[in-house]
Amino acid sequence: MKYISTRGEAPALGFEDVLLTGLARDGGLYIPSEWPQLSRDEIKSFRGMSYQDVAFRVMKPFVCNAHSSISEDDFEAIVAKAYSTFRHKAVVPLAQLDSNEWMLELFHGPTLAFKDVALQLLGHLFDHVLTKQGRKVTIVGATSGDTGSAAIECVRDRACAEIFMLHPYGRVSDVQRKQMTTVLSPNVHNLAVDGNFDDCQAMVKALFNDLSFRDEITLSAVNSINWARVMAQIVYYFTSAVALGAPDREVSYSVPTGNFGDIYAGYVAQQMGLPIKQLVVATNRNDILTRVLTTGDYSVGTVSPTISPSMDIQVSSNFERLLFNLYNKQGDDVRRLMNNLSQSKSFTIDGPELAKAQQIFDALQVSEEDTEATIGQVYRESGQVIDPHTAVGVQAARRKNADAATPMVTLSTAHPAKFPEAVEKVTGRHPDLPAHMADLFEREERCDRLTHDLDALKSYIRENI
Secondary structure, three states: OOOOEEEOOOEEEHHHEEEEEEEOOOOEEEOOOOOOOOHHHHHHHOOOOOOHHHHHHHHHHHOOOOOOOHHHHHHHHHHHHHHHOOOOOOOOOEEEOOEEEEEEEEOOOOOOOOOHHHHHHHHHHHHHHHHHOOOOOEEEEEEEHHHHHHHHHHHHHOOEEEEEEEOOOOOHHHHHHHHHHOOOOEEEEEEEEOOOHHHHHHHHHHHHHHHHHHHHEEOOOOOOOOOHHHHHHHHHHHHHHOOOOOOOOOOOEEEEOOHHHHHHHHHHHOOOOOOEEEEEEOOOOOOHHHHHHHHHHOOOOOOOOOOOHOOOOOOOHHHHHHHHHHHOHHHHHHHHHHHHHHHHHHEOOOHHHHHHHHHEEEEOOOOOHHHHHHHHHHHHHHHOOHHHHHHHHHHHHHHHHHOOOOEEEEEHHHHHHHHHHHHHHHOOOOOOOOHHOOOOOHHHOOOOEEEOHHHHHHHHHHOOO
């Protein structure tokens, strides 16, 4: 298996090069040249397996092949180490909300968010590959809240990398900020940027598109532009669906999303053979994904702060991967759309491609009022305390569920203690941080503030690597 760029003008690469490269040199995102296929019998064989064993089997075709030097034994050991840090033995357990309504708890990793599922693996992959090659990389990333702490956790104190993490000043929760800024490891650099998440993400992409600077600092990525992030997220669709009866029955999913990576992983699982009935895209009032999937209009608006800040995004990076699939892997079509986005901050998906997308995805925008109401409703009905992002997903699941006989799973993307004010306002209950993080607000912080200026960012990185 080789990996190709969504824009069609970068060389095809093997897995290790894609892991370290992040964004393709033509500005596109890497994607496998073909989807591995899992038969019904193979999927059925996952019943009763540990999460680690399923993860190894699902990801193996992407990693261990003729274009990679990572052996199956090494990869199996990497997977085992990555998920040994999770607090729940099932890694990502299911919780039942109603007779056929479920939550997939993705927040049992070190930083209490779904990003840990991918980034714990990514850290061990980086360590393995870079140590073997005797290299060091500079990781620069942008976060709307959860990616930052998970990325920092995955590479802190590792000799193979320096990490620079940008977050929008004043637009992440206090817990999210403290999880990043209290990591004092010498290879960790936190930057609070004057602007919103899209501003941070645009600067990171600009660094990748400056090829001379990129080569100068050996730039790499941990954001979901890195294919390995999406790859790791495919696994929990398989484990949860099998637990609910797949492949002998279909399962549906509702995914709160801003950058489209988490739900794109569900699309990939479906393409690999998992019988998924519905994929519901759940957005807050920053609803560009809902708009494009319902009308074809991808027009970038102004980011509006919400109580689900990790979804406060207008430019959704991973949507480009879906465009590549919708347009039958025609890089020139993707380039045309991305050029329109760059020039006029909008593009339109054509009729046949929009129809194709609508066959795969449902989409719904959830208001702030409905988000709060859902937190309260779930608490009253089940005693479960959920965070605002999960509430967006639950509300969309309930309003878009097309078949009550099909299990509907909402991806619960963050621990409620990451957003205590929003939760306590509705439930009257202050969600406590787990024991390993109980002293978070007593820890020393280290963070530098930066203007939204690319040259200033370049200078800061040069001075600190």
